[in-house]
Amino acid sequence: MTAKWALAALLLASPAWGERLPEPGGAVRVALPGADVAALIEAHRALPLLEPLPADESARRRLAWPPLPGLAWRSRVLTGLSPVGDGARWLLEPVDGAGALADAVSDCFGGDGWVGDALRAAGTAPVVAVADGAVTLTFPFPVGPVPDLLGGCSLTDAGPWAPEADGLGGAASALAPRPLLASWHAVGPESPADLALGQPGQRAARSLSAPVPDVLVLLLPADAGDALGLSAADGLARFRTDLAPELLLAVHWGSRGRPLTRLLPPGLAPDVPEPDLAPVAATTLPLRALPTDAPTFPLRVQPDPLLDGVTDRLAVLLRARGRALVPGAAGDAALVRWRPPVRDPALALLALAGAWPGLRSDPADQERLASPDLLHPRAGRRLEAAIAVERGWLQARRAVPLLSADRWYALDARLRDVRLRPDGTPVLDDAWWTER
Amino acid sequence: MRRLRTALVLLLLLAVAVSVGATTGMHLAEIDSRMEADLQARADAALGSVQTELRQAAEALDAELKLLADGREPGLLRLPASTPAERYLWAADRVQGSAVDLLKVLDRRGTILTSGHWPASLGATDPSMPTYEQDTGRSPRLVQEPTPRGSAASLQRWRRLELGGEPAWLVVGYLLDEPGLQLMRARLGVPLLRMCWPAPGGERCLQAQADDVPAALLKRQAPLGVPGRLEVGLDRGPLDALAAGVRLRAVAVSAGAGLLALLAGFLLAQRITRPVEALAAASARLAEGDLDARVAPGSAPVREVAELVDAFNGMAEGLQSSREKLVQAERVAAWQQIARGLAHELKNPLTPIRASMDVIRRARALDRDDFDEILAEQAQTVVDEVARLKELSDEFARFARLPEAKPEPLRLRSIAEHAAALYVVDGVELVIEGDPPPVRADRHQLQTALTNLVKNAVEATEGGGTVRITLSEHPERQRVDVDDSGPGIHPSVRDQLFTPYVTTKGSRGTGLGLALVHRIAAEHGGSIEGLDSDLGGARFRLELPA
Numbered sequence: 017m018t019a020k021w022a023l024a025a026l027l028l029a030s031p032a033w034g035e036r037l038p039e040p041g042g043a044v045r046v047a048l049p050g051a052d053v054a055a056l057i058e059a060h061r062a063l064p065l066l067e068p069l070p071a072d073e074s075a076r077r078r079l080a081w082p083p084l085p086g087l088a089w090r091s092r093v094l095t096g097l098s099p100v101g102d103g104a105r106w107l108l109e110p111v112d113g114a115g116a117l118a119d120a121v122s123d124c125f126g127g128d129g130w131v132g133d134a135l136r137a138a139g140t141a142p143v144v145a146v147a148d149g150a151v152t153l154t155f156p157f158p159v160g161p162v163p164d165l166l167g168g169c170s171l172t173d174a175g176p177w178a179p180e181a182d183g184l185g186g187a188a189s190a191l192a193p194r195p196l197l198a199s200w201h202a203v204g205p206e207s208p209a210d211l212a213l214g215q216p217g218q219r220a221a222r223s224l225s226a227p228v229p230d231v232l233v234l235l236l237p238a239d240a241g242d243a244l245g246l247s248a249a250d251g252l253a254r255f256r257t258d259l260a261p262e263l264l265l266a267v268h269w270g271s272r273g274r275p276l277t278r279l280l281p282p283g284l285a286p287d288v289p290e291p292d293l294a295p296v297a298a299t300t301l302p303l304r305a306l307p308t309d310a311p312t313f314p315l316r317v318q319p320d321p322l323l324d325g326v327t328d329r330l331a332v333l334l335r336a337r338g339r340a341l342v343p344g345a346a347g348d349a350a351l352v353r354w355r356p357p358v359r360d361p362a363l364a365l366l367a368l369a370g371a372w373p374g375l376r377s378d379p380a381d382q383e384r385l386a387s388p389d390l391l392h393p394r395a396g397r398r399l400e401a402a403i404a405v406e407r408g409w410l411q412a413r414r415a416v417p418l419l420s421a422d423r424w425y426a427l428d429a430r431l432r433d434v435r436l437r438p439d440g441t442p443v444l445d446d447a448w449w450t451e452r
Numbered sequence: 453m454r455r456l457r458t459a460l461v462l463l464l465l466l467a468v469a470v471s472v473g474a475t476t477g478m479h480l481a482e483i484d485s486r487m488e489a490d491l492q493a494r495a496d497a498a499l500g501s502v503q504t505e506l507r508q509a510a511e512a513l514d515a516e517l518k519l520l521a522d523g524r525e526p527g528l529l530r531l532p533a534s535t536p537a538e539r540y541l542w543a544a545d546r547v548q549g550s551a552v553d554l555l556k557v558l559d560r561r562g563t564i565l566t567s568g569h570w571p572a573s574l575g576a577t578d579p580s581m582p583t584y585e586q587d588t589g590r591s592p593r594l595v596q597e598p599t600p601r602g603s604a605a606s607l608q609r610w611r612r613l614e615l616g617g618e619p620a621w622l623v624v625g626y627l628l629d630e631p632g633l634q635l636m637r638a639r640l641g642v643p644l645l646r647m648c649w650p651a652p653g654g655e656r657c658l659q660a661q662a663d664d665v666p667a668a669l670l671k672r673q674a675p676l677g678v679p680g681r682l683e684v685g686l687d688r689g690p691l692d693a694l695a696a697g698v699r700l701r702a703v704a705v706s707a708g709a710g711l712l713a714l715l716a717g718f719l720l721a722q723r724i725t726r727p728v729e730a731l732a733a734a735s736a737r738l739a740e741g742d743l744d745a746r747v748a749p750g751s752a753p754v755r756e757v758a759e760l761v762d763a764f765n766g767m768a769e770g771l772q773s774s775r776e777k778l779v780q781a782e783r784v785a786a787w788q789q790i791a792r793g794l795a796h797e798l799k800n801p802l803t804p805i806r807a808s809m810d811v812i813r814r815a816r817a818l819d820r821d822d823f824d825e826i827l828a829e830q831a832q833t834v835v836d837e838v839a840r841l842k843e844l845s846d847e848f849a850r851f852a853r854l855p856e857a858k859p860e861p862l863r864l865r866s867i868a869e870h871a872a873a874l875y876v877v878d879g880v881e882l883v884i885e886g887d888p889p890p891v892r893a894d895r896h897q898l899q900t901a902l903t904n905l906v907k908n909a910v911e912a913t914e915g916g917g918t919v920r921i922t923l924s925e926h927p928e929r930q931r932v933d934v935d936d937s938g939p940g941i942h943p944s945v946r947d948q949l950f951t952p953y954v955t956t957k958g959s960r961g962t963g964l965g966l967a968l969v970h971r972i973a974a975e976h977g978g979s980i981e982g983l984d985s986d987l988g989g990a991r992f993r994l995e996l997p998a
Binding site for chain 1: 541571572573575596598600601
């Protein structure tokens with residue numbers, strides 16, 4: 017009876033109900049960088065164990081897909097997720113097949129994804145067991161962000177999409193409802209697209225911004241910062257001044273971002289006072305003609321226009337110090353465009369540390385990363401621990417955050433209900449065309 | 453003869469080697485010369501092509517510089533007042549739409565206001581500023597230009613401007629990076645292309661080379677057209693391969709010719725030396741007394757050698773004929789000697805016999821009372837002389853009919869002791885020295901020979917003196933020296949010692965003793981000779997084969 021009254025009240029109260037209802041069908045053209053296309057396909061073919069409840073979820077849709085009890089997460093795989101006791105043990109109640117769920121969780125926690133990276137960096141792994149039709153996760157200490165961890169896990173090939181000849185189309189899955197769109201397919205970055213990664217200077221009818229910007233960070237091996245003068249008292253401030261991140265953002269990213277002095281970007285961690293960097297005057301940067309046997313600075317760089325621009329500027333700074341920038345290999349310094357995969361700051365840093373072994377090579381870093389506080393049930397404790405880890409890296413000059421670059425997508429104005437996952441990947445599961 | 457043969461073969465080999473070597477050398481020199489000329493022409497063409505490209509590039513730079521500076525590009529004029537982002541992008545955008553790939557503007561301190569090829573170098577200090585200040589930039593120059601990943605050679609022109617009331621330098625150029633130079637090198641089809649130009653701190657060079665740079669390169673240099681030099685390297689491989697092929701074939705031909713020369717030389721040497729060898733062998737036989745030694749006529753292929761063979765055969769014929777005549781004459785002379793001796797020997801007993809018969813006849817005519825005694829005495833004389841005649845006859849028969857030798861191992865010392873025992877005479881000291889191993893000889897003949905020699909020696913001492921028999925062993929022969937302290941060999945008979953009926957002993961000798969010894973020695977393959985003895989007398993040396 018309560019549900020009927022609630023539904024009636026919702027129908028009467030919602031002005032949106034008068035809007036156009038979703039109609040199935042239609043195709044979407046997606047233009048993303050090549051490296052992101054594979055992740056996009058995988059995200060659509062797999063079914064996540066948990067999904068965060070969209071903040072702007074309408075009451076109608078929330079009614080159709082209710083959140084898990086007591087959580088801001090929803091799932092088509094689980095009917096319940098709850099800690100047992102102090103949080104060292106968690107109970108997962110599957111919709112169907114506890115064995116398959118346990119396997120998926122085990123694969124995810126020990127796999128190559130960010131979840132596996134984070135748990136490896138933390139030096140812990142839960143015991144996954146099946147009992148009474150449920151799956152239990154047992155940690156050595158109380159763990160809070162289990163929903164975030166499970167949100168990074170999925171059931172392979174159980175998603176609402178399946179490969180078609182020309183992209184992905186609706187899959188006949190028992191767990192996921194069939195999508196409204198008939199299909200979507202990837203196109204080249206220069207081709208007309210309905211959904212595209214935003215570029216500097218690009219105009220779009222509608223845009224969808226990722227909740228957390230990308231972070232450009234320079235990851236350095238021990239003592240590599242000396243080549244950039246970072247070990248001097250004002251070395252970091254002088255480096256930032258000479259690097260001119262605002263200029264680089266303006267030139268290469270349409271000023272959609274900002275210089276960054278911390279690793280945890282806005283939106284991931286609350287605003288806390290940034291490290292005090294006294295401003296310094298710009299220095300002279302002589303472009304020296306180096307001899308062939310001049311010292312070098314090997315740097316690994318991912319292929320990316322913004323990274324290329326920053327790299328060119330780093331080359332200027334290094335040249336002024338008598339060094340030549342050369343391509344690096346594993347173990348060398350790396351200029352990384354880091355996209356935090358999860359909204360939890362501690363898990364994000366653990367995932368970063370898991371992906372870059374240099375960030376956990378120092379014993380002090382290892383000790384900080386192994387702290388149970390990074391996985392503590394209370395978010396405040398996790399944030400404090402994450403900030404400690406971040407500060408350790410920054411002070412040791414193992415990680416030098418340079419700037420944040422907003423991530424956004426240009427959308428066709430008629431395309432609705434495109435969602436972004438916590439890692440910024442667009443999802444078309446609920447998308448639909450208002451008119452075609 | 454082997455040396456002659458070797459010399460002939462080597463001579464032929466040398467002749468072949470010299471002729472083949474000379475021919476090959478001339479061919480190689482000709483090939484080298486032509487290929488070198490071809491390579492030089494290709495190198496000159498490549499150098500000319502690069503120089504042309506550089507000249508065209510310099511002209512294009514000049515045009516771009518005029519377009520920017522003289523045309524007063526609005527963006528350039530606004531540059532001093534532009535934001536950093538605008539300056540950052542201006543040169544890069546301008547380069548994208550222009551023919552040049554290097555464009556930069558420097559302020560009076562050399563600070564980069566904008567850079568097309570390295571926009572991020574904005575605000576940095578350009579190291580080439582001293583060069584720009586010193587030179588007007590009217591003619592292009594090669595400058596080492598910093599780039600994000602190092603530096604690259606660049607062909608540059610520049611001009612001093614006034615921007616916002618301040619001096620500034622506008623620089624345009626082409627980056628001559630290694631990939632670009634590689635393209636040029638590939639287009640020219642040369643394995644090596646290098647540009648070098650003067651730079652602060654020493655010469656700088658940019659080089660492009662093929663993945664498989666040949667080991668042998670022909671390098672040519674030429675001026676760049678701007679300060680610097682240009683060098684190309686062309687593959688000498690085909691030339692060297694051709695030369696190597698010719699050399700290989702020459703070696704093969706030389707080896708074949710050498711083998712043929714060896715074979716021909718050997719055969720020729722054989723044909724030449726064989727009759728010479730035959731001549732030598734025949735000469736040796738001739739020297740040994742074989743007057744029948746001849747060389748087969750017609751065996752010499754060479755006319756001169758054939759003439760030599762004919763001459764030799766003629767000489768041998770003559771020698772044999774002379775020898776036969778000489779032998780004949782000697783034989784006649786010998787028989788005359790024998791006849792004279794025999795007549796003399798026969799006459800010696802006949803005279804007493806005749807005298808005895810005259811005495812008997814006169815005694816009978818006188819009717820001598822003592823006729824019987826006279827008869828008896830004269831008859832005895834006749835008998836004695838007849839006996840002597842018989843002895844003479846026996847000796848001659850022995851000399852003439854020496855029985856066939858029956859060799860057996862004989863100890864020389866026992867034969868010598870036996871002979872010495874027969875002639876033990878008071879006042880004569882007989883000494884025997886040495887005891888060599890046995891010798892194969894006829895016992896009776898050897899005893900006869902030694903007995904004769906000892907008898908002669910004892911008789912030569914005339915009852916007082918020394919006779920020494922020395923027995924010794926020598927390579928391939930054994931020797932018996934019979935020395936005496938007698939008067940020695942009279943010079944008048946020294947050459948006829950072994951001629952029958954030649955004696956110095958008057959009626960006491962038959963003159964057949966030494967002749968018999970000579971014959972026995974000859975029968976045994978040995979020899980006998982008369983020498984002077986250290987004892988003061990004669991020494992007769994008998995040698996027999998061991």
